[in-house]
Amino acid sequence: MNYDQARWTHDANGESTADQYEPLLSEKNTEEVAVDSPLPDDLTRDSLELPDLSEPELARHYTRLSQMNYGIDSGPYPLGSCTMKYNPKFTEDVAALADAAVHPDRSDRSVQGTLALLDGLQDYLARIGGMDAVSLQPPAGAAGEYTGILVAKAFHEQNGEGEQRDEIIVPDSAHGTNFASAALAGYDVVELPSGDDGRVDLEALEAAASDRTALFMLTNPNTLGLFERDIGEIAGIVHDAGGLLYYDGANLNALLGQARPGDMGFDIMHYNVHKTFATPHGGGGPGAGPVGVTERLAEFLPAPRVRERDGGKEFELFDPENTVGKVHGFEGNWLVLVKTYAYIARLGDEGLRDASAKAVLNANYLASQIDYDIPFGPFHHEFVASAGDQDAADVAKRMLDYGVHPPTTKWPEIVPEALMTEPTEIEGKETLDQLADAFNSVASEDDETLESAPNRTTARRIDQTSAARNLRLSWHALEEEE
Amino acid sequence: MSGRNERGSPYAPHTAAETDAMLSAVGVEGVGDLFDIPEQVAFDGEFGIESRSEREAERHVAGLLARNDDLTEFLGRGHYEHYVPSLVDHISARSEFLTSYTQYQPEITQGFLQALFEYQSMLVELTGLEIVNASMYDHATALAEAALLAARVRQTSGDRVLVPEYLLDARRDVLENYTDGAGLSVETYATDDGNVDPDALAETIDDDAVLVYAENPTALGTVEENLDAVGRLADNHDALFCLGSDPVALSVLQEPESVGADVVVGDAAALGLPTAYGMGLGLFACRDDFVRQVPGRLVGASEDDADRRAYTLTLQTREQHIRRERATSNICTNQAWVALRTAIHAAYLGPGGLVDLANDCVTLAADLADRLDAVKGVQAPVHDRHHFREFVAHTDQPAVAIAEDLEAEGFAVHAVGEHHVQVCITDANEHAADALVAAFEEVA
Secondary structure: OOOOOOOOOEOOOOOOOOOEOOOOHHHHOEEEEEOOOOOOHHHEOOEEEEEOOOHHHHHHHHHHHHHOOOOOOOOOOOEOOOOOOOOOHHHHHHHOOHHHOOOOOOOHHHEHHHHHHHHHHHHHHHHHHOOOEEEOOOOOHHHHHHHHHHHHHHHHHHOOOOOOOOEEEEEOOOOHHHHHHHHHOOOEEEEEOEOOOOOEOHHHHHHHOOOOEEEEEEEOOOOOOEOOOOHHHHHHHHHHOOOEEEEEEOOHHHOOOOEOHHHHOOOEEEEOHHHHOOOOOOOOOOOOOOEEEOHHHHHHOOOOEEEEEOOOOEEEEEOOOOOOOOOOOOOOOHHHHHHHHHHHHHHHHHHHHHHHHHHHHHHHHHHHHOOOEOOOOOEOOOEEEEOOOOOHHHHHHHHHOOOOOOOEEOOOOOOOOEEEEOOOOOOOHHHHHHHHHHHHHHHOOOHHHHHOOOOOOOOOOEOHHHHHHOOOOOHHHHHHHO | OOOEOOOOOOOOOOEHHHHHHHHHHHOOOOHHHHOOOOHHHEOOOOOOOOOOOHHHHHHHHHHHHOOEOOOEEOOOOOOOOOOOOHHHHHHHOOHHHHOOOOOOOHHHOHHHHHHHHHHHHHHHHHHOOOEEOOOEOOHHHHHHHHHHHHHHHOOOOOOEEEEEOOOOHHHHHHHHHHHHHHOOEEEEEOEEOOEEOHHHHHHHOOOOEEEEEEEOOOOOOEOOOOHHHHHHHHHHOOOEEEEEEOOOHHHOEOOHHHHOOOEEEEEHHHOOOOOOOOOOOEEEEEOHHHHHHOOOOOEEEEEEOOOOEEEEEOOHHHOHHHHHHHOOOOOOOOOHHHHHHHHHHHHHHHHHHHHHHHHHHHHHHHHHHHHHHOOOOEEOOOOOOOEEOEEEEEEOOOHHHHHHHHHHOOEEOEEEEOOEEEEEOOOOOHHHHHHHHHHHHHHO
């Protein structure tokens, strides 16, 4: 397979702009208009200066930008921990239905369709996670974490242990958001070193857990793709210490229909629907991070939630009895939730179970075909290879030249020069073989080749130091520079 | 099983023969052998969720949503609809944009990075502040991040966040939830006739205030007339002044920088998204002094090895994936795709179109208030101020009854007090203004 990404170029030729790819909107045509308003002059601005282009010009501008971008529809995207699945097109269509375009302050009785869908999604997610109650409000995974921590805090406060339990335990291999969410909520973060096998070290957990423990946050399978086989003991240690156990749903795509967080002893979890349930990542978002809890914690979930009335004929919003309140100004990322519901309704039991089975098969097959060392196993939906003597960041840049998106690099740190790889279930054998060829070709190349990559992408290697030292965060800053 | 995976995931392409070949390459007999899950926690049940064809799934979801009543909405209070040009839908649906991830490999994602850089730049122009991030979740969470930023940048201690009486309950709730861990306390200061009351603010503000918040337009639809005074008071006490607004309003209202705003937050999805049950786009702008304390992603310009200008995420050492518990925020997944849509919509309108749209929001609200004021049993607007998009009206009948009766006539308005309704009008619903006035005449 050969690959060259589209590359529009615009060279300065003595103009005031720099050599560049597609010029900025502001460099194409800008107008300054005087603001003439029915409001008194002292309440208005004097003028407004912004790009002024025709629709055809804009269509071409943005189409060129899209050509200089890479999505899951462009090619393989095995970013570990990010679960880049195919985003079914029909889910876009249902989210765009006119019936879905309702305002959040509508009366319950006038939005029975919206409430029915949300109620159905709460139910789907509860079944899939083995949880008893779900809030759909958190707009992203990190917001879900934060919500879960607020729920844990409310629980401990109700037990009179709010002040005493001021620590959250997080494994060293956890996602950065776990640490940040715990700190945001005012907790001390206790970092738990991984054991030699890449899993939770039970002795270290015993030593860390105490009457100060509010929560232990865990991903399972963990970042190395390993199932925490001691999950029963882990839950026992945390619960015996009076703490709660939190499931980070980032890796749930490994487990659909195989194991459920609720059955493993987790009290609280979030779902990354943009990972597990295939809603598009949109260049960084929006996602959604619904939170599920066991029965005893349902009273603390954010307000409002949805419930059935009159034996399922009607639906209504209600505030849980001891709710932590709101974590979003309205009800979260509705359009994403519609797509989530549609995906689950399409796949059902058989499809979801098969998705995880194929995701795990794909990771294992790809791993069996690549030359880099993979120090930890048995892994599930993802594996972490080591680039060894090569720099993982350079490996990634070179892989771009083979028409594939590289894996997540340099994390987790437990594997030197980590290449964290998650092909997901959507790739077939032929694509996985191409991916393996890309890995193996790069593995055999010298440092010089790697350091001069990428060559076939729109931009060549970008100077990160210059970006950070000489900050230019808007076209105004670029103009000042000139 | 023969052929492709008919009873499995429709999005997994494996034929039975390929699956077998892959299993033997791995060296196991079945996929089940690859799961290292202890028996006591393995799930052997069913979810009880039906599998459907695409047609069945689409019909099922459409059928659920069809239960929503078809009302003409005159609703706002933080979630606004303007007509979204078709270009926005078509361009933002291009899968190179829609199905891409965060731009951790900038060389292959220049297109999205440039679009976000252009979004940041347009909002820099609208706010007058030098720094705009590549999105927060919504107005409420952006406000919360502003308070946290204020607490971080403040040289001396202080824990008071001062918010106006008109702050929406939901925004206040989110603000409290996000700032409780930092030990901040949210306190209300009085307003006067739908605007902040500078005298009341002067009485309550002291050197413990880290942030003073106001909105323009306010959640009541009024245009603020006293922002200079708020900016001065905040400055006198070394507190940051945070202003809530949106890109349509910012096209004509006083430039936040000119009234002393240090941070601007808001819902930028007023441009770019249709009504979406409250889904938004958190606008976050601030002065460049705070750039190293900003939450969320920033796109910056740099150069590549071909000596061309290129774009990349920058100052990532502020972010959670590097700084962990010392990050400026826990945000990771954000609203980037909505920012793309907002940028396209703003570029489509251009400066002239934005000013026209904003001016329409002023005249439409004034005209509708006049017409409702002429209806027996209605006095509008309640606040003797200029309005933007929406206004509060007094009704002699209980507001809840008015709202219910209007709903029976096919219209949705807010009941916001015992005898107060709130009505929002934009280019998206102005065609139904005559009918709404007629319905008010029936029910008031």
